[in-house]
Amino acid sequence: MVVTVKDVPEANQYEARVEGESTVAGVAQYIRTTELIAFVHTEVSPEYEGKE
Secondary structure (H helix, E strand, C coil), rough: CCCCEEEEECCCEEEEECCCCEEEEEEEEECCCCCEEEEEEEEEEEHHHHCC
């Protein structure tokens, strides 16, 4: 399984997508400052939970 992670700054989140699939497999929402990125919420679609 090939996973691509992309920063989507307008949504303040990273999105993970599985190659060949049209839906988002998971997201990591963040708050970004000049000094750090704080991850405030993560979510994985149920069909991808527990997969490697």
